[in-house]
Amino acid sequence: MQLARAFLIRLLTTLVTLFGVAVIVFFVIRVVPGNPIAMMLPPGASDADIARLKALYGFDKSIPQQFVIWLSGVLHGDFGTSITRRQPVLDLVLNRLPATIELAGMALIIATIIGGFLALTGTRLRGTKTEAAIDVGSGMALSIPDFLWGLLMILLFGVLWPVLDISGRVTPSLQLPFTTQFYLTESVLRLRFDLWRDIAGHMLMPALALAIPLSAIIGQLLKQSLKETMHLDYVTLARTKGYGENHVILREALRNAILPTLTLIGVQFTFLIGGTVIVERLFSYEGLGNMAIDAVINRDLPLIQGIVIVFALLFTLINLAVDMCYALLNPRLRHG
Amino acid sequence: MAEVTTDARGLVKRRLGLRLWLSGGWLLVLTLAAVFAPLLSPHDPLSQDLLGGRIPPMFFPGADPTYPLGTDSLGRDVLARLLYGGRIALIVALVAGLATCVIGSALGLIAGYFRGWPDMVISRLIDIWMAFPPVLFAILLIAVIGPGLTSIILAIVVIDWTRFARVVRAEAMAQGAMDYVASAQVAGRTRAGTMLAEILPNVLPTVVALLTLEMGIAVIVEAILSFVNLSISTDDPTWGGMISEGRTSVYQAWWVLVFPLVCLFLTVLSFSQLGEGLKDRFDPVLR
Numbered sequence: 001m002q003l004a005r006a007f008l009i010r011l012l013t014t015l016v017t018l019f020g021v022a023v024i025v026f027f028v029i030r031v032v033p034g035n036p037i038a039m040m041l042p043p044g045a046s047d048a049d050i051a052r053l054k055a056l057y058g059f060d061k062s063i064p065q066q067f068v069i070w071l072s073g074v075l076h077g078d079f080g081t082s083i084t085r086r087q088p089v090l091d092l093v094l095n096r097l098p099a100t101i102e103l104a105g106m107a108l109i110i111a112t113i114i115g116g117f118l119a120l121t122g123t124r125l126r127g128t129k130t131e132a133a134i135d136v137g138s139g140m141a142l143s144i145p146d147f148l149w150g151l152l153m154i155l156l157f158g159v160l161w162p163v164l165d166i167s168g169r170v171t172p173s174l175q176l177p178f179t180t181q182f183y184l185t186e187s188v189l190r191l192r193f194d195l196w197r198d199i200a201g202h203m204l205m206p207a208l209a210l211a212i213p214l215s216a217i218i219g220q221l222l223k224q225s226l227k228e229t230m231h232l233d234y235v236t237l238a239r240t241k242g243y244g245e246n247h248v249i250l251r252e253a254l255r256n257a258i259l260p261t262l263t264l265i266g267v268q269f270t271f272l273i274g275g276t277v278i279v280e281r282l283f284s285y286e287g288l289g290n291m292a293i294d295a296v297i298n299r300d301l302p303l304i305q306g307i308v309i310v311f312a313l314l315f316t317l318i319n320l321a322v323d324m325c326y327a328l329l330n331p332r333l334r335h336g
Numbered sequence: 337m338a339e340v341t342t343d344a345r346g347l348v349k350r351r352l353g354l355r356l357w358l359s360g361g362w363l364l365v366l367t368l369a370a371v372f373a374p375l376l377s378p379h380d381p382l383s384q385d386l387l388g389g390r391i392p393p394m395f396f397p398g399a400d401p402t403y404p405l406g407t408d409s410l411g412r413d414v415l416a417r418l419l420y421g422g423r424i425a426l427i428v429a430l431v432a433g434l435a436t437c438v439i440g441s442a443l444g445l446i447a448g449y450f451r452g453w454p455d456m457v458i459s460r461l462i463d464i465w466m467a468f469p470p471v472l473f474a475i476l477l478i479a480v481i482g483p484g485l486t487s488i489i490l491a492i493v494v495i496d497w498t499r500f501a502r503v504v505r506a507e508a509m510a511q512g513a514m515d516y517v518a519s520a521q522v523a524g525r526t527r528a529g530t531m532l533a534e535i536l537p538n539v540l541p542t543v544v545a546l547l548t549l550e551m552g553i554a555v556i557v558e559a560i561l562s563f564v565n566l567s568i569s570t571d572d573p574t575w576g577g578m579i580s581e582g583r584t585s586v587y588q589a590w591w592v593l594v595f596p597l598v599c600l601f602l603t604v605l606s607f608s609q610l611g612e613g614l615k616d617r618f619d620p621v622l623r
Contacts, residue, residue: 013463020464028480143608144601145556147563151579151597159586274469278560282583292472293564296479304476312467 003327010323014316021312022074026067029301057083057302074309080302084295089306093288097310098181099169100280100287104273106184106203107210111272112265114211115218122219123226123249134223138216146275150209150282157205165202167284174198206283210275214268221264225257232256259329266322270315356613359606366603370423377416378402381573385411390589406591408581417573418595424485424574425603428558432492433551439493440500441543447501448508449531458501465498471560478561488561492554499553500546507539545615552607559600575600 054060057080058069073080079089122134158166170176170183174195178186184203187196229235230253238252277289284290288307295303369376385407392399393406393414400407405414447458477491511517512535520534521527562576563583575596582593 013460016460017463017467020460021467024464025476028476139609139612140605143552143605143612145553145604147556147560148597148601148604151583151593152601154583154586155590155594155597159590270466274471277469277471277475278563281564289469289472292469293475296472296475297564299479308468308472308476311469311472315467315469 006327007324010320014320017316018309018312022071022309023067025305025308026070027063029304030063030066057081070305079306079309082295082300082303084298084300084303089302092291092303093306093310095181096286096288096291099183099285100273100276100289102182102184103203103207103280103285103287104210104269104276106207107214107272108265108269110207110211111214111218114215115222118215118219119222119226120249120254122223123230123253124245126227134219138219141212141216142220144213146209146213146272147278147282149212150206150279153205153209154282164205166205169202169286170195170199171202202283202285206276206279206285209279209282210272214265214272217268218261218265222257222261225260226253229253229257259326262329263322263326266318266325270318273311273314273318355609359609359613362602362606363610366422366599367426369419370426373416373419373423377413377419378404379413379416381412381416381420383412387411390585390592392589393591393595405595406589408578408592409585409589412573414578414592414595417578418575418599420573421575421578421596422599424572425555425558425600427485428488428492429551429554429603429607432489432496432554432557433547435489436493436496436550436554437500437543437547440497441504441539443497444501444504445508445531445535445539448505449512449535450527451509455505458505462498462501465495468495470495471557474557474561475564488558491561492557495557496550496553499550500543503542503546504539507542508535511535511538541614545611548611548614549608552604552611555600555603555607 051060058066061069070080077090079093081087082089082092085092118134118138122131125131154166157164165171176183176195177190177192180186183199184196187193187199226249230249235248235252238248243252276287277292279285280287280290281293288310292304292307292311294300295307379402388400388403388407388411389409391403391407391411394401394404396406403413403415405418407413408417443458447455473495474491477494478487481487481490508531517530517534520530525533558574559576559579562574563580565577565580578596579593579600582589582591582596586593
């Protein structure tokens with residue numbers, strides 16, 4: 001019962017947050033100098049044309065009026081029409097979102113694997129020079145942001161030892177028989193491993209750039225909580241039963257140590273998605289973030305609004321899901 | 337077993353010392369280079385020489401000794417641009433870092449110590465801010481307020497104050513529950529007086545460590561913004577602008593990308609290692 005109440009409160013604050021985001025974005029970009037309408041029309045357009053176009057995009061009304069119209073549209077799934085691309089914003093966003101989700105998902109998987117491996121190795125070899133090296137290495141990996149890792153990788157694997165493609169999502173000359181925008185997933189489902197190789201090859205560098213700092217964070221935290229768990233009585237008991245060190249770490253300690261790490265992964269995952277904006281730009285990857293930067297540069301107000309709202313929705317939903325998982329998984333909170 | 341852990345800890349401590357020295361050293365060199373940039377630069381950072389474009393750096397075939405780090409595609413001196421770009425990076429780090437620190441910490445202190453409605457408002461604002469992708473937010477702000485050094489600093493303050501507010505709020509809350517705060521109140525201090533005289537000094541070490549980290553972040557944000565061409569003006573030398581240009585001509589002139597990247601890398605690493613080192617110094621457990 002109490003849990004249900006807590007969920008309800010959490011849900012309400014999430015709605016307040018989303019509304020706040022909508023208000024801020026809407027009003028901030030209304031201050032943008034530079035008239036987007038003027039940029040759409042050919043020189044020599046008549047005043048009547050300008051007025052007609054303004055009315056079409058709703059720019060002739062007052063700003064609070066525009067907000068109410070826009071918000072009620074959003075609640076009905078209508079995000080307006082992009083000024084530069086002349087298409088519904090929702091279609092554009094949904095078309096690009098899968099690319100960003102696949103990139104972020106791949107980065108998350110890579111980060112979890114590397115981070116987990118580092119934590120387990122560090123715990124198994126605790127007190128040795130290897131552990132100290134892992135500590136120093138992850139400390140440095142952590143302090144270099146995704147943007148710099150991306151540039152470093154372009155230099156290493158794009159120029160010095162050119163094994164990977166440094167731009168785009170897929171080689172443009174390839175024919176894609178796909179029906180969805182989830183290229184990587186669909187190539188696996190259709191067993192087109194030739195295409196999978198090309199797509200994964202394009203994604204590997206941006207995904208690694210996003211994954212490296214996160215893997216260091218995961219590794220540090222998991223190692224820390226493993227270390228604490230290793231001193232608990234039930235682990236000592238397993239040891240006295242004669243189980244080897246590997247069994248004790250993997251089968252006994254890991255199960256209890258993993259919970260705090262899971263929460264952290266959730267929060268950090270939103271940071272990672274935020275990082276896709278610049279990393280996509282760096283690798284000319286055709287995702288949502290790259291489109292967002294174009295939209296800002298072109299002053300495409302409806303598109304900017306739509307993209308920011310979708311990002312905010314993604315962030316808050318992930319946080320909500322993490323909180324709920326945590327409450328469900330943690331017995332202490334279940335009865336609290 | 338016990339001996340091994342003491343050894344490992346000693347090792348970590350020595351590493352920390354070395355790390356602090358190395359990062360402090362690089363930042364000192366950078367500061368001196370930025371201050372004396374006009375004396376050190378062999379050429380003007382803006383002067384173009386279209387016939388002398390893409391001269392490779394020293395020791396490479398075709399190098400010109402007056403351009404030790406080579407020239408970019410417009411024939412501008414890479415070394416001079418690097419030095420002047422360092423100036424902008426350091427100004428942004430200092431001013432944006434300090435401003436973000438003061439505003440964010442003040443809000444965090446108020447929310448964490450006074451609780452009640454100020455905390456409600458500030459916490460809700462933090463939630464809203466956390467739902468924005470920070471890079472997109474910064475780009476949007478620059479598009480709104482227009483490019484320029486002041487805009488960049490303003491954008492960094494606007495997007496990053498939550499970083500301080502979150503941490504300081506939590507610390508102030510923890511400190512506020514302690515006995516010494518209660519006894520200060522009993523001794524007749526006002527609420528605001530307690531906050532400034534008792535709580536603030538106790539959260540200060542954390543704030544200083546965060547500030548160092550924030551300076552590194554500010555340098556990165558400036559580089560990202562000039563990378564998407566929204567920073568100062570396209571002519572003024574910035575590391576991000578050089579990286580952006582170097583990224584497009586990386587196959588013809590790698591040095592235009594490599595040198596600013598190395599500087600950015602070392603600077604960001606130094607700030608964060610310094611911050612981590614300070615955090616460990618202040619951490620009673622490690623000390």
